[in-house]
Amino acid sequence: MRLLHTSDWHIGSTFSGMKRYDESWKFLHWLLLQLQEQKVDVLIVSGDIFDSSLPSVRSQELYYRFLSQASSVCKNIIITAGNHDSAAFLSAPSPLLQPLGVVVTGNLPADITDEVIEIYDSGGELSMIVLAVPFLKEREIRFSKADETVADKESALVEGIVCHYSQASEIAEARRAGRKIPIVAVGHLFMQGGCAAAESDEKTAGVRDLYVGKLGHMPPHLFPGNIDYFALGHLHAAQSLKGFENYRYSGAPLAMNFNEARKLVEADSGNAVSKPQKTNSVFIVDFDFGKPVVSTIEVPVFMDLLRIEGSAAFIERCIEDEKESGRESTWLEIIHGTNFDFEQRERITAMLENTHMELLQMRSSSMPEYRSLAEYVADVELEELEHSDVFRRRLQYEGYDEDKQNELIQLYDEIYLSVLNDGEGPDVED
Numbered sequence: 001m002r003l004l005h006t007s008d009w010h011i012g013s014t015f016s017g018m019k020r021y022d023e024s025w026k027f028l029h030w031l032l033l034q035l036q037e038q039k040v041d042v043l044i045v046s047g048d049i050f051d052s053s054l055p056s057v058r059s060q061e062l063y064y065r066f067l068s069q070a071s072s073v074c075k076n077i078i079i080t081a082g083n084h085d086s087a088a089f090l091s092a093p094s095p096l097l098q099p100l101g102v103v104v105t106g107n108l109p110a111d112i113t114d115e116v117i118e119i120y121d122s123g124g125e126l127s128m129i130v131l132a133v134p135f136l137k138e139r140e141i142r143f144s145k146a147d148e149t150v151a152d153k154e155s156a157l158v159e160g161i162v163c164h165y166s167q168a169s170e171i172a173e174a175r176r177a178g179r180k181i182p183i184v185a186v187g188h189l190f191m192q193g194g195c196a197a198a199e200s201d202e203k204t205a206g207v208r209d210l211y212v213g214k215l216g217h218m219p220p221h222l223f224p225g226n227i228d229y230f231a232l233g234h235l236h237a238a239q240s241l242k243g244f245e246n247y248r249y250s251g252a253p254l255a256m257n258f259n260e261a262r263k264l265v266e267a268d269s270g271n272a273v274s275k276p277q278k279t280n281s282v283f284i285v286d287f288d289f290g291k292p293v294v295s296t297i298e299v300p301v302f303m304d305l306l307r308i309e310g311s312a313a314f315i316e317r318c319i320e321d322e323k324e325s326g327r328e329s330t331w332l333e334i335i336h337g338t339n340f341d342f343e344q345r346e347r348i349t350a351m352l353e354n355t356h357m358e359l360l361q362m363r364s365s366s367m368p369e370y371r372s373l374a375e376y377v378a379d380v381e382l383e384e385l386e387h388s389d390v391f392r393r394r395l396q397y398e399g400y401d402e403d404k405q406n407e408l409i410q411l412y413d414e415i416y417l418s419v420l421n422d423g424e425g426p427d428v429e430d
Contacts, residue, residue: 001119001127002039003184003285004074006031007046007233008252010084012059014051015303016360018331020254021058026302027253028066031282034297035074038284042119042128043074046233046250047082047135047188049090071100076119081106081134082188082233105132108140112164116171128182128287129172131227135188135234136161161189162222169224180290182228190217190234193241194249220244229285229292238281238296246292253280253299258307258333258361264318266310272318277301304328306357309335309365312344319351333361340364342404388412 011024035043050059070077079102081087090106097104103117119128141160142153165185172183220241223230230247238251255261260278267273280299285292304327308318315334322330334348345362352359391412395405 001041001121001182001287003042003044003128003229003231003287004031004035004038004040005044005046005229005231005248005250005283005285006253007188007231007250008048008082008236009045010048010051010252010254011062012051012055013254015255015257015331016333018358018360020303021062023254023302024059025062027299028062030300031253032066032069032073034282035070038297040074040284041121042076042078042130042184043070044130044184044186044231045077045079046186046231047080048084048233049079049082050085052084053086053089055089067097067100067102071102075101077102078117078130078132078186079104080132080186080188080233083135085135087134103132105134108134108136112167113171115168116175118175126175126179126181128184129175131165131168131172131183131185133165133168133186136164158218158222161218165227166224169226173226182287182290182292183226184229184231184285185223185227186231186233188233191220191232191241191244191247192217193220193243194232194235195237195239220247228287228290229294238283240294245294248283248294250283251280253282254302255280255305258305261305261307261333263307263309265307266314270314272310272314277305304330305333306330307333307335311337312340312348315348316351319348319355319357322357323355327356330357332357332359333363334359335363335365338364338366342400342408387416 009024009027011021013020034040049063052059055063067077077100079090081090081104085106087106087108090104094104094106105115109115115132117130117132118126119130121127138157141164142156148156165187169183169185176183220230220243228246230244232247232249235249236252236256237249239249241247255278262277263275264272265275279301281296282299284295284297286295287293306322308315310318315336332352336344348362349359388409392405392409395408400408
């Protein structure tokens with residue numbers, strides 16, 4: 001039996017405010033071709049199908065269109081809920097999907113045997129057993145007790161999750177009955193030793209960790225030893241766990257932020273140090289007498305992402321070069337020095353007009369991503385500042401000269417007064 005493992009589609013997500021429906025459909029169409037070309041028998045999607053528990057109509061359309069097409073080329077499709085998904089929403093159409101060979105486990109079933117899925121080959125022989133375990137919510141697998149410490153909670157949570165997989169694996173082992181039939185577990189969780197994303201941390205990689213501190217980070221050695229392959233989701237970088245090569249995160253198929261973009265960074269010499277865009281992947285898993293043999297298929301890049309970092313002259317030179325690249329569409333992030341002034345910003349913005357590049361972010365190299373004003377104003381509490389003081393400090397941090405600061409403060413005050421007067425105020429166009 002040949003298995004394809006993917007996860008973390010996040011249909012309906014945004015990238016710096018840009019909707020990604022087109023990228024998602026291109027990925028799903030590509031995935032459909034892989035199911036055909038690779039002759040996949042079982043497709044497993046390990047959670048976070050959608051980016052929201054209330055997916056848009058467009059997101060649902062992409063999902064169900066894919067399932068209707070994929071079910072004609074892959075006879076076994078297993079989908080489990082992730083922490084971004086609504087378990088009830090995913091589970092609701094299960095009776096309609098089951099005749100198509102699509103098994104969805106969103107909610108934790110009342111009977112654990114409903115999670116143990118038997119896969120049969122064309123000859124009717126049992127060929128694989130899948131433990132289709134959805135994202136396990138803390139309230140579902142442990143009960144709060146009075147005077148619990150954080151360590152107590154962590155121990156109880158780990159015990160509850162491991163116990164759940166142990167019970168499911170015992171059922172699978174009994175059905176395997178000593179035969180060389182692989183047992184595949186599905187999980188949407190954070191295994192100890194897993195890296196959230198290359199060059200990034202959990203938050204910037206889009207991973208929402210629902211537990212406090214290390215609570216919920218699972219020790220892999222505690223899981224049942226009869227699991228031949230663990231199809232993991234939740235972490236967005238494709239990887240296996242050290243010492244547990246059969247425990248694998250397939251990673252997200254689409255880039256999560258500009259840390260994964262191709263990069264043009266100015267060196268001390270003034271030349272560009274370039275780095276290609278990070279590629280994502282899915283896993284193909286074959287079984288040799290029950291043991292997994294894993295190969296990687298890279299997912300094509302469906303949207304070119306570019307980060308340019310350096311001086312104003314370097315940025316302008318890179319933009320001119322990029323105009324001649326022949327690319328169809330590029331989402332752009334610019335990281336500049338603190339001496340970058342307002343005129344330089346305007347000039348670069350003008351250079352990007354009527355090009356294939358769309359500027360999504362521009363920030364100073366001394367300001368980390370997602371950093372708030374309160375984090376770098378150390379001499380005063382944010383609550384002690386007037387709103388105009390906050391704006392002025394931001395302008396100072398961005399490196400604007402005094403004349404430009406005064407000009408922008410005046411515009412800011414006019415807009416503020418206009419808002420206070422229910423929109424009655426001067427028009428501000430420049």
